[in-house]
Amino acid sequence: MGATAVAKSGPSGAVARSIREGTRQRIVDAAVQTIKERGFAATSARAIAATGGFNQALVFYHFGSVNDLLVAALDRTSELRMSRYKAAIDPVGTLPELLAVASEAYREDLAGGHIKVLAELIAGASAVPELKAQIAGRMEPWITLTEEAVERVIAPSALAPLVPPRDLAFAIVSLYLGAAMLTHLTDDPAPAESLFRTGTKVGGLLELVTLSPASDPG
Amino acid sequence: MGATAVAKSGPSGAVARSIREGTRQRIVDAAVQTIKERGFAATSARAIAATGGFNQALVFYHFGSVNDLLVAALDRTSELRMSRYKAAIDPVGTLPELLAVASEAYREDLAGGHIKVLAELIAGASAVPELKAQIAGRMEPWITLTEEAVERVIAPSALAPLVPPRDLAFAIVSLYLGAAMLTHLTDDPAPAESLFRTGTKVGGLLELVTLSPASDPG
DNA sequence: CGCACATTTGAGCAGTTGGTTGAGTCGACT
DNA sequence: AGTCGACTCAACCAACTGCTCAAATGTGCG
Numbered sequence: 001m002g003a004t005a006v007a008k009s010g011p012s013g014a015v016a017r018s019i020r021e022g023t024r025q026r027i028v029d030a031a032v033q034t035i036k037e038r039g040f041a042a043t044s045a046r047a048i049a050a051t052g053g054f055n056q057a058l059v060f061y062h063f064g065s066v067n068d069l070l071v072a073a074l075d076r077t078s079e080l081r082m083s084r085y086k087a088a089i090d091p092v093g094t095l096p097e098l099l100a101v102a103s104e105a106y107r108e109d110l111a112g113g114h115i116k117v118l119a120e121l122i123a124g125a126s127a128v129p130e131l132k133a134q135i136a137g138r139m140e141p142w143i144t145l146t147e148e149a150v151e152r153v154i155a156p157s158a159l160a161p162l163v164p165p166r167d168l169a170f171a172i173v174s175l176y177l178g179a180a181m182l183t184h185l186t187d188d189p190a191p192a193e194s195l196f197r198t199g200t201k202v203g204g205l206l207e208l209v210t211l212s213p214a215s216d217p218g
Numbered sequence: 219m220g221a222t223a224v225a226k227s228g229p230s231g232a233v234a235r236s237i238r239e240g241t242r243q244r245i246v247d248a249a250v251q252t253i254k255e256r257g258f259a260a261t262s263a264r265a266i267a268a269t270g271g272f273n274q275a276l277v278f279y280h281f282g283s284v285n286d287l288l289v290a291a292l293d294r295t296s297e298l299r300m301s302r303y304k305a306a307i308d309p310v311g312t313l314p315e316l317l318a319v320a321s322e323a324y325r326e327d328l329a330g331g332h333i334k335v336l337a338e339l340i341a342g343a344s345a346v347p348e349l350k351a352q353i354a355g356r357m358e359p360w361i362t363l364t365e366e367a368v369e370r371v372i373a374p375s376a377l378a379p380l381v382p383p384r385d386l387a388f389a390i391v392s393l394y395l396g397a398a399m400l401t402h403l404t405d406d407p408a409p410a411e412s413l414f415r416t417g418t419k420v421g422g423l424l425e426l427v428t429l430s431p432a433s434d435p436g
Numbered sequence: 437c438g439c440a441c442a443t444t445t446g447a448g449c450a451g452t453t454g455g456t457t458g459a460g461t462c463g464a465c466t
Numbered sequence: 467a468g469t470c471g472a473c474t475c476a477a478c479c480a481a482c483t484g485c486t487c488a489a490a491t492g493t494g495c496g
């Protein structure tokens with residue numbers, strides 16, 4: 001029934017699964033690269049197959065539909081980047097530190113085009129209703145990740161009662177998405193680069209100010 | 219030669235031109251609406267014609283190609299929104315005021331889907347190289363508008379030397395784009411709404427703090 | 437080896453795309 | 467009455483889309 005032939009625990013289970021998974025990985029990687037290079041609207045089964053050097057029917061054999069493959073592609077980049085961000089964010093305790101490591105990780109994203117995949121899929125989802133819910137659901141971990149980092153760093157400061165971490169997280173994720181779109185549109189990383197520096201400076205100022213809130217009560 | 223029949227100052231110039239412009243307007247409006255409702259990837263000549271209730275050949279008669287029509291559509295929404303933002307921003311002189319009117323105008327955008335058109339075209343442009351440069355060029359006025367407003371409001375404060383208005387403008391435009399994408403993805407205006415309130419509060423705090431920089435020089 | 441099954445392929449399907457064409461309708465102007 | 471620009475309409479094209487399928491190829495096992 002289902003187009004995706006399920007590995008039904010055959011005799012050579014282990015080997016077969018590894019071959020299978022290897023191919024699936026190749027296909028997913030080709031899909032990711034195609035989205036990065038050509039954008040959602042140009043990412044067809046044939047374009048993906050051409051990128052990866054395999055037959056387009058293989059997409060349907062392994063994933064059933066292009067949409068399902070795109071979701072798998074999003075999961076793949078998301079997973080890779082999520083672990084990268086977690087590792088970078090985990091040890092930080094202050095706002096300027098957070099801004100510094102977040103800037104660095106984001107720099108990698110811009111160069112590697114990871115967030116572009118996300119942005120392309122979000123934009124493309126409005127043309128493919130089946131994708132909307134799936135992609136929307138996959139935004140939540142990012143916002144949560146950001147929220148937790150923000151919360152941890154902001155908790156001891158005077159900012160905490162004023163700025164709900166959830167709002168700030170939403171803003172930061174939005175900023176990431178928008179900045180990636182603009183950067184890739186113009187192929188010019190300079191504005192984002194400049195923004196990193198400014199952001200770090202402002203973060204320092206904010207911390208300085210909010211940690212000494214008693215200076216000017218009037 | 220050119221597919222777009224040029225109005226060559228015929229005998230009945232005025233009437234013909236007004237008829238012509240009226241129809242062009244209808245087509246452009248249909249294109250804008252189609253992008254809003256169905257997204258870039260689903261905005262074909264036939265989809266636009268169906269939205270506007272005319273024949274798809276009319277698109278090519280008046281605009282020569284779908285791409286040219288899409289650019290015209292972007293110009294139309296941009297023009298409408300730009301004048302709206304200018305009118306709202308013009309009279310303000312302080313940061314909290316600016317945040318308040320910008321929030322209000324942006325609220326309209328989210329409800330009306332105007333920025334979605336922009337975001338869809340930016341994302342779609344990477345699939346259609348001919349569009350990239352055209353759309354990239356049309357981002358500049360937005361950044362400039364934001365930059366000027368930011369500069370005016372920030373100039374008297376202690377923030378000015380720390381935050382280049384250009385950087386802040388880039389960040390704000392990015393934030394607008396990203397927030398619009400997320401909002402339309404989830405069909406939930408609540409996070410953006412909450413962000414407006416928080417942003418206004420933080421703006422007030424920033425102004426309070428930066429206008430009295432002498433309180434804590436150490 | 438030969439068997440069974442997973443994987444991969446190329447050809448093909450129906451449907452959609454951008455864009456064109458040609459014949460015909462309409463209304464305003466001369 | 468006649469011209470002309472604006473417009474409609476249906477048909478058409480080559481190229482592309484998602485997807486299917488039967489045939490080929492591989493792979494491990496007896």
